[in-house]
Amino acid sequence: MSRLTEANVKIAHEIIARYPRPKSALIPLLHLAQEQDGWVSDEAMAHLAELVGVTPAEVRGTCTFYEMFKLHPVGTYMVNVCTNIACQLLGGEELLHHAEKTLGIRPGGTTSDGMFTLEDVECIAACTEAPCMQVNYRYGVRLSTDDFDEIIDDLRAGRTPDKLITANPGDQIPSHGTLGLTRQHLDPDKAAGIVPPEQVTENPVWLTTTKGDS
Amino acid sequence: MATGEYVPHAPGYVDSPGTKVVSSRFGYEDSYTLDRYLATGGYEGLKKALANGPEECHGIVREGTLLGRGGAGFPAGIKWGFCPPEVWPRYLVVNGDESEPGTYKDRLLMELDPHQLIEGCLIACYAIGLSQCFLYVRGEMAIAQQRLADALNEAYEAGYVGKNILGTDFSVDIVLHWGAGAYIVGEETALIESLEGNRGMPRLKPPFFPAAVGLYGQPTIVNNVETLANLPWMLEHGAEAYKELGSETSPGTRMFAVSGHVKRPGVYEVEQGVTTYEDLIYGDDYCQGMRDGHELKMFIPGGGSAPWLFPEHVSLPLEARPVGAAGTMLGSGAIVIMDDSTDAVKACLRVVRFFARESCGKCAPCREGTSWEEKILQRILDGNGRPEDLDLLLDVADNISPGPYPVASFEAEGLDAVPFPPRQTTICPLGPSSVAPITSAIRRFRHEFEAKIGTPVEVTA
Numbered sequence: 246m247s248r249l250t251e252a253n254v255k256i257a258h259e260i261i262a263r264y265p266r267p268k269s270a271l272i273p274l275l276h277l278a279q280e281q282d283g284w285v286s287d288e289a290m291a292h293l294a295e296l297v298g299v300t301p302a303e304v305r306g307t308c309t310f311y312e313m314f315k316l317h318p319v320g321t322y323m324v325n326v327c328t329n330i331a332c333q334l335l336g337g338e339e340l341l342h343h344a345e346k347t348l349g350i351r352p353g354g355t356t357s358d359g360m361f362t363l364e365d366v367e368c369i370a371a372c373t374e375a376p377c378m379q380v381n382y383r384y385g386v387r388l389s390t391d392d393f394d395e396i397i398d399d400l401r402a403g404r405t406p407d408k409l410i411t412a413n414p415g416d417q418i419p420s421h422g423t424l425g426l427t428r429q430h431l432d433p434d435k436a437a438g439i440v441p442p443e444q445v446t447e448n449p450v451w452l453t454t455t456k457g458d459s
Numbered sequence: 460m461a462t463g464e465y466v467p468h469a470p471g472y473v474d475s476p477g478t479k480v481v482s483s484r485f486g487y488e489d490s491y492t493l494d495r496y497l498a499t500g501g502y503e504g505l506k507k508a509l510a511n512g513p514e515e516c517h518g519i520v521r522e523g524t525l526l527g528r529g530g531a532g533f534p535a536g537i538k539w540g541f542c543p544p545e546v547w548p549r550y551l552v553v554n555g556d557e558s559e560p561g562t563y564k565d566r567l568l569m570e571l572d573p574h575q576l577i578e579g580c581l582i583a584c585y586a587i588g589l590s591q592c593f594l595y596v597r598g599e600m601a602i603a604q605q606r607l608a609d610a611l612n613e614a615y616e617a618g619y620v621g622k623n624i625l626g627t628d629f630s631v632d633i634v635l636h637w638g639a640g641a642y643i644v645g646e647e648t649a650l651i652e653s654l655e656g657n658r659g660m661p662r663l664k665p666p667f668f669p670a671a672v673g674l675y676g677q678p679t680i681v682n683n684v685e686t687l688a689n690l691p692w693m694l695e696h697g698a699e700a701y702k703e704l705g706s707e708t709s710p711g712t713r714m715f716a717v718s719g720h721v722k723r724p725g726v727y728e729v730e731q732g733v734t735t736y737e738d739l740i741y742g743d744d745y746c747q748g749m750r751d752g753h754e755l756k757m758f759i760p761g762g763g764s765a766p767w768l769f770p771e772h773v774s775l776p777l778e779a780r781p782v783g784a785a786g787t788m789l790g791s792g793a794i795v796i797m798d799d800s801t802d803a804v805k806a807c808l809r810v811v812r813f814f815a816r817e818s819c820g821k822c823a824p825c826r827e828g829t830s831w832e833e834k835i836l837q838r839i840l841d842g843n844g845r846p847e848d849l850d851l852l853l854d855v856a857d858n859i860s861p862g863p864y865p866v867a868s869f870e871a872e873g874l875d876a877v878p879f880p881p882r883q884t885t886i887c888p889l890g891p892s893s894v895a896p897i898t899s900a901i902r903r904f905r906h907e908f909e910a911k912i913g914t915p916v917e918v919t920a
Contacts, residue, residue, distance in 0.1 A: 263632075263634045264634070265591070265675060266655070266656075266675060268655060268656035268657075269636075269654055269655055269656050270656065271656035272598075272636070272637070272638060272639050272653065272656065273636065273637065275639065276598075276637070276639065297656070299656075306657075306658060307656055307657060307658055310641060310658035310659060310660075310819075311598070311638065311639030311640050311641050311659070312639070312640040312641065313598045313599070313639040313640035314639055314640075325599075328809070329560045329763075329809065329813055330560050330561065330719075330759070330763065330795055330806060330809050330810055330813075331560065331561050331718035331719055331795050333805075333806070333809050334718075334719050334720060334795070334797060334801065334806075335719070335720075367558070367560070367642065367813055367816060367817065368558055368559070368560040368561070368562070368763075368813070369599055370557055370558065370562065370563035370565075370566045370597070370599075370600070371470075371471065371563060371566075372560075372561050372562070372563060372716055372718035372724075372793065372795070373471050373563075373716055373717065373718045373724035373725050373726060374470050374471055374724075375718060375719075375724075379599065381601075382599050382600070382601035382602075383601065383602070384602070386470050386471075387470070410470070410602065411602070412570075412601075412602045412605040412606055412609075424598070424601040424604050424605075424637065425601050425602075425604035425605030425606075425607075425608050426605055427605055427608045427609050427612070428608055429607075429608045429611050429612060429634070429635045430612055430615075431615070431632070431634070432615065432621075434622075435615050435616075435618075435621040435622060436615075436621050436622060436632050437590075437591075437621055437622050437630035437631050437632045438622070438630075438632070439591060439632055439634075442548055442675045442676075442677050445547050445548040445590065446547065447547060448545070448547055448588055449547070449548075449588045449589075449590050449630075449631075450628050450630075451513065451585065451588075451627065451628040451629040451630070452513055452588045454628045
C-alpha cells in the first residue's frame with residue numbers, strides 16, 4: 246500500500262494546522278492513513294513522518310502503542326465483541342463463541358473472503374446494553390445470536406444493518422478505517438488562530454478587557 | 460418531550476424524576492443539533508459568563524463546588540486555580556477517553572448533547588484564560604466524533620466558537636482530537652503525551668498537576684466531559700441553585716451507569732449524596748431490583764478499579780467521601796451489579812485481565828504483576844490452581860500496592876473496612892487498580908477460590 250493521496254495530503258495539512266506543534270497531529274493522521282488503505286503501511290508511516298517532521302521510527306513508536314491501528318490488512322468490517330465484566334455477566338462470551346462459529350475464525354482472524362475480522366475487545370462503553378459489539382465502531386446492543394447473524398447477513402448482502410446504530414438515520418457503515426463520517430472544518434477566517442506556544446507571551450486579551458457587561 | 464421510553468438514537472439513558480443538569484435534552488430525537496440546543500436554553504450560560512467577566516465566572520465555579528466527574532472527584536474551581544500566574548499560553552484538554560469497565564456517561568454526553576460540552580469548554584476557557592481547547596475523544600467512539608465534528612462546524616459557523624465570540628474580545632479555538640484505543644490514556648499525563656503525538660504513557664511525578672506543567676510544558680487544565688457539561692447549567696442558574704441539588708459536600712447531580720443483573724439497567728442522572736445504591740438498584744424509578752429469582756451477591760461501586768461492595772453496603776449514599784471511607788470509591792459512577800449466579804473467581808479474573816491487557820508497560824510492578832495475576836487466576840479457574848496460589852496472588856498484588864489494600868468491611872468475619880485510596884509502587888493507579896477485585900473477592904469468597912483449587916493429590920513413588 247501507499248503514501249497518502251494528493252487529496253489526503255491536503256486534509257493532512259489542514260489537520261496539522263490545528264495544532265500548535267505538528268507532531269500532535271500524528272494520531273489523527275494515522276487514522277487518515279488507515280481510512281485510505283484500511284490499515285497502516287510502512288510507506289504511509291514514512292510519509293506521515295515527512296509531513297510532521299519526525300523520523301519514521303517515531304511514527305511507528307506512536308502507532309504501535311494504540312490497538313486500533315492495524316499494521317497488516319484486515320477485513321472490510323472489524324467485528325469487535327465485548328467480553329468485559331458487564332457484558333460477560335449477560336452473555337458476552339457466548340456471543341463471542343457464536344461469532345467464532347458463524348464467521349469460522351478466532352479473535353484476531355480474518356475471513357477468507359476478506360470481509361470480516363473478529364476481535365475480543367475490552368469495555369466499549371455500552372455496559373447497560375450488554376451484550377454489545379461494534380462493527381467498524383458502530384454499536385449493536387442487547388444482541389442475541391440471531392441478531393448477530395442478521396447483522397453479518399446484511400453486511401454480506403451489501404445492506405446497512407438495522408441493528409447497528411449510526412450517527413444519523415440512513416448513514417452507511419463505512420469500510421474499516423473510517424470513523425466519523427464528517428470532519429471538523431476550521432475556517433481560517435473564523436478561527437481564533439493557532440500558533441506555537443513560544444509565540445504567546447501575554448495573557449489572552451479578554452482577561453483584561455472583559456470585566457462584565459462587555 | 461423527554462420521556463423514559465427507549466430512545467432509538469442512543470440506547471442506555473433512562474429518564475427518572477428530579478432536576479436534570481446535564482441530561483435534560485437526552486429524550487429529544489434531535490438533541491444533538493444546534494437548533495434544539497438554542498431552543499432549550501443553549502449558550503445562555505456562556506452569555507451570562509461573558510456578562511459577568513472571567514473572575515466572577517471562576518468564582519461561581521469555585522463557589523458551586525463542582526467536583527470532577529472523571530474519578531478522582533477533585534474540585535474543578537480549585538484545579539483551575541493551580542495555573543501559575545502570568546505563564547501563557549494555557550490550554551484546556553477535555554478528557555473524553557472514557558474506557559473504565561462499566562462506565563459510559565461521557566459517551567452519551569458527547570453523542571446526545573455535544574453543544575452542551577462545547578459551551579462548557581468555552582466557559583472554562585473564558586474564566587481562566589485558556590487559549591486553545593482540545594477535545595480528546597476515545598478512538599472507538601465514532602458516533603461521538605461525528606456528532607462533535609458536526610456540532611463544532613455548526614458552532615463555528617454561528618459564531619459561538621472561534622474569533623470574537625458573540626462579538627466580544629473572547630476568542631478561542633476548539634479542536635476535535637481522537638485517540639486510537641488505549642485505556643491508560645484516560646490518565647491525565649498520559650492523555651497529554653498522547654495529544655503530543657507520543658505513546659500514551661503517564662509522566663513521572665512531580666510535577667503532580669498538568670495545571671503547572673502540561674501540554675508542551677505549558678499550564679494545562681484537564682477536565683472530564685461530565686465536569687464541563689455541568690458548567691452551562693451552573694452559570695445559567697448560579698452557584699446557589701446548583702448547591703441546592705445533592706448534598707452539602709457533594710453538590711449537584713451525577714450520571715450513574717448501572718449495568719449487570721438488574722431488571723432495568725441504564726444510565727441515570729441523580730442527585731449526589733442524597734441517593735443511595737439501594738435506591739438505584741431497587742427503586743421503581745431506577746433499576747427496579749434484581750432479576751427474578753436472584754439475589755444480590757456483590758457489586759462494583761465505581762468502575763472496574765473500585766474494590767467491590769456487598770449486600771450489607773447498599774445503604775451507602777452516592778457520595779465520594781462515605782464511599783471512600785467504606786473502602787472503595789465512587790470513581791467514574793459505573794455500578795456493575797452481580798447476582799448469586801456469578802462466579803466470583805471468573806468475575807475477578809475478567810476485571811484483572813482488563814488491567815493486564817491495558818498496562819502500558821512503563822512500570823515493572825504493573826507490567827509484570829498484572830499479567831502474573833491474570834495467569835494465576837486463569838489456572839485457578841481452569842482447575843489447575845496450586846495450594847500456594849492465593850498467597851502468591853496476594854504477594855504479587857502487594858508488590859504493586861504495598862500494605863493493606865482498600866476493602867469493604869466484612870462484619871460476619873469481624874473485619875473492618877480499609878479506607879480508600881491504595882498505596883502504589885507505580886507511576887499511575889492502573890496497576891493498583893488490578894488489586895481491587897483480587898483483595899475484594901478473596902476476602903469475601905475465599906471458599907470459592909479454595910473449592911476450585913481443591914486438595915492436591917498425593918503422589919507416591
